[in-house]
Amino acid sequence: MDHNTLEEHEHRDDVGSKLGMWIFIFTELLLFGGLFLVYAVLRAKYFQDFHVAAHQLNVFIGSINTLALLVSSMTIAMSITAIQKNQKKVALILLSITFFLAFIFLVNKYFEWGLKIHHHLYPGSDLVLTLTHGEILFFGLYFFMTGLHALHIIIGMSLIGVVIFKVKNDKIRSDNFQLLENAGLYWHLVDLIWIFLFPLLYLIT
Amino acid sequence: MGSKPVALPTGSYLDQQGKYKGILGWLTSTDHKRIAILYLSCIAIFFLVGATLGGIMKLELLKAGQQYFGPQTYNGFFTVHGIIMIFMVVIPGLSAVFGNFFLPIMIGAKDVAFPRLNLFSWYIYLAGSAIAIYSQFGGHGAPDTGWTFYAPYSINTNTNVIPAVLAAFVLGFSSILTGLNFIVTIHRMRAKGMTWFKMPLFPWSIYATAWIQVLATPIIGITLLMVIAERTLRIGFFDPSLGGDPILYQHLFWIYSHPAVYIMILPAMGVITEIIPTFCQRNVFGYKAIAFSSMAIAGVGYLVWGHHMFTSGMSNFARIAFSFLTFVVAIPSAIKVFNWITTMYKGSILVRTPFLYTLSFIFLFMIGGLTGLTLGSLAINVHVHDTYYVVAHFHYIVFGGMGFAFFAAIHYWFPKMFGRMYKERLGNIAWGIVFGGFNLLYFPMFVLGLQGMPRRYFDYLPEYSTGQFISSIGAFVLITGLILMVYNLVRSARKGELAPMNPWNGQTLEWTIASPPPLENFDREIVITESPYNYK
Ligand code: HEM
Ligand SMILES: [Cu+2]
Numbered sequence: 001m002d003h004n005t006l007e008e009h010e011h012r013d014d015v016g017s018k019l020g021m022w023i024f025i026f027t028e029l030l031l032f033g034g035l036f037l038v039y040a041v042l043r044a045k046y047f048q049d050f051h052v053a054a055h056q057l058n059v060f061i062g063s064i065n066t067l068a069l070l071v072s073s074m075t076i077a078m079s080i081t082a083i084q085k086n087q088k089k090v091a092l093i094l095l096s097i098t099f100f101l102a103f104i105f106l107v108n109k110y111f112e113w114g115l116k117i118h119h120h121l122y123p124g125s126d127l128v129l130t131l132t133h134g135e136i137l138f139f140g141l142y143f144f145m146t147g148l149h150a151l152h153i154i155i156g157m158s159l160i161g162v163v164i165f166k167v168k169n170d171k172i173r174s175d176n177f178q179l180l181e182n183a184g185l186y187w188h189l190v191d192l193i194w195i196f197l198f199p200l201l202y203l204i205t
Numbered sequence: 206m207g208s209k210p211v212a213l214p215t216g217s218y219l220d221q222q223g224k225y226k227g228i229l230g231w232l233t234s235t236d237h238k239r240i241a242i243l244y245l246s247c248i249a250i251f252f253l254v255g256a257t258l259g260g261i262m263k264l265e266l267l268k269a270g271q272q273y274f275g276p277q278t279y280n281g282f283f284t285v286h287g288i289i290m291i292f293m294v295v296i297p298g299l300s301a302v303f304g305n306f307f308l309p310i311m312i313g314a315k316d317v318a319f320p321r322l323n324l325f326s327w328y329i330y331l332a333g334s335a336i337a338i339y340s341q342f343g344g345h346g347a348p349d350t351g352w353t354f355y356a357p358y359s360i361n362t363n364t365n366v367i368p369a370v371l372a373a374f375v376l377g378f379s380s381i382l383t384g385l386n387f388i389v390t391i392h393r394m395r396a397k398g399m400t401w402f403k404m405p406l407f408p409w410s411i412y413a414t415a416w417i418q419v420l421a422t423p424i425i426g427i428t429l430l431m432v433i434a435e436r437t438l439r440i441g442f443f444d445p446s447l448g449g450d451p452i453l454y455q456h457l458f459w460i461y462s463h464p465a466v467y468i469m470i471l472p473a474m475g476v477i478t479e480i481i482p483t484f485c486q487r488n489v490f491g492y493k494a495i496a497f498s499s500m501a502i503a504g505v506g507y508l509v510w511g512h513h514m515f516t517s518g519m520s521n522f523a524r525i526a527f528s529f530l531t532f533v534v535a536i537p538s539a540i541k542v543f544n545w546i547t548t549m550y551k552g553s554i555l556v557r558t559p560f561l562y563t564l565s566f567i568f569l570f571m572i573g574g575l576t577g578l579t580l581g582s583l584a585i586n587v588h589v590h591d592t593y594y595v596v597a598h599f600h601y602i603v604f605g606g607m608g609f610a611f612f613a614a615i616h617y618w619f620p621k622m623f624g625r626m627y628k629e630r631l632g633n634i635a636w637g638i639v640f641g642g643f644n645l646l647y648f649p650m651f652v653l654g655l656q657g658m659p660r661r662y663f664d665y666l667p668e669y670s671t672g673q674f675i676s677s678i679g680a681f682v683l684i685t686g687l688i689l690m691v692y693n694l695v696r697s698a699r700k701g702e703l704a705p706m707n708p709w710n711g712q713t714l715e716w717t718i719a720s721p722p723p724l725e726n727f728d729r730e731i732v733i734t735e736s737p738y739n740y741k
Contacts, residue, residue: 011315011320013318013393016318016392019393020319020385020389023389026420027419027420027422030420031426033427035431038431038442038453038457041450041453042448045448122438124440132448134448137440137441137448137449
């Protein structure tokens, strides 16, 4: 048979894949939206406790991480421009910086969580269970929300890793960079969610 | 038959020769039609498993008193029955099977927008189903929460809740990706000249459904993740003993699960809207009204979740608002029913098997819908909440609606999908048994519910014996009919007479190509100039 080569036939629709990515990002926002709703309800119920518990978080580490994400969002956006201008080297450097900053974020998170766990401030610990209800829930939310966000950082890093690889092999070029653009969109989402998490957890004390 | 040639034309999607042959060729194919068949096989099997569990429950309920197993086993059965039927059968059902197969063809496209993502969604579906089935066997006994996983019980019971919840999460992910794929397909891949209002109505219903899949599923996703976290980490979001709020769980759960009912029923309405014009040889009455009412149902459907919680503690204002909005959703649904009936008026009606299922769909859906309105009324709801009345209502809507539409669709499109005809007489007989058994099974449940028989009970007082007995007989009649139907279809898919291109004189695009369709659907470029329904 001759017309059985659908698999090899390349169907490309950049607008379509961008649309798909936007819809996916929307679902991710709704996923976190559910958590923000729970946060809002519980915070309204235990205003005072949340206030007290939030003092335990380290604003300094949080700020560094915010900065890291903001800069990385910028560098990945710049890498798209670089690819469009055919500057493969520059794009690779910018993407590597993005990847590295994401890594820094995780390292910081590791120390931050480690310290909390060291002080027995984790969900279900004997210490936490002696706290007031609101404080228990605050720490629960803190670990759950930042944990889910960290998972998204890891997914984003894998995506950026793939993109770096493809730029290197000229699979992503100035005439075919939709994957890079989608990775960028995803990374902005990860950044955006953190921009909400940071004030909710660290700053409102 | 016998004397007829028994070979299909070569070059159809069924004998596609990709990189791999045989079973691997199916498991690696990104062709939307093959993926549809993959879904169809899984869903048919899961449906039979789910129906068997239902039958076993009815066996226990045949007589008052304990017959074959105790309450805990019964709890496991209705939970897993619910999970299989809801998350593995009726939510993906129509859109994953017939949406996948016919959406691209009906809009004149060669495939969906993201064929590999499409195959990936099926694998996710399979993984989720495997976890769900595992939940029945592994760990400390089958989950016993019901498919709704209400907190705080789902957090405290030591049965196998985590795999069940995880399964629902994974299945939801598959649903999101399918919906996303369809939305982009409809936006980007319609044939030249196919404006939005020249698109057939089944794709319209799939479009409305896809938005619900994308916008509602993430909420249940995060809710289920929270249940898992609660169980593993003792966080306490929903556990009052740690300060959490169980009512919050119910809100989050129903914000998804009410719209999920429309994920089931909207494509069903789309199927019915395709079948009626074909078998009446009449143009659809009120094309735009049907298209817009799909979108209206999808939209208002988000706002009525509270009608599941009238008795759980809500402000009176909220209860009245949710009750009112529930009545509002009935309007677009009724618009559809009126349009179907009007389309039939003065048509030259051909009563074939798909049309029988279609008529029974309208009948059953109306009973389900009207009893839904009574459930939406506050005073009645307080009386029949969590009784068999509810069980009867949702089986009429979901099984009588989505299920019968599925049966209608499989008979309607069977010749196109497999290139062969089924035995019509046998199909009609099976329909009669299924329809009779269905009503015998579920109608008594309305009465039982009004008398006060609570749902999810493995035993009952002697007062309910007659109703339960009739209902159990109905279950066995129904299952017999189902087996007959499946037998007819499975046998015909291999041995039936060869089907012509357009056995019912349909007008939409799928009837203009060979049965079964070739690999890329169309060998020419499609240009649309007229409305999809164009009977003289
Ligand atoms: C042969 C077909 C079926 C039979 C015999 C059957 C029978 C039953 C029975 C006896 C119950 C338990 C009632 C109770 O104790 O509260 C039940 C519950 C249920 N059924 Fe079915 N059913 C069938 C098909 C379906 C289908 C197609 C669906 C699709 C939605 C479905 C969804 C459910 C759900 C969601 C529940 C509630 C489970 C729970 O309470 O958690 N069933 N069914
Ligand atoms: Cu509802």
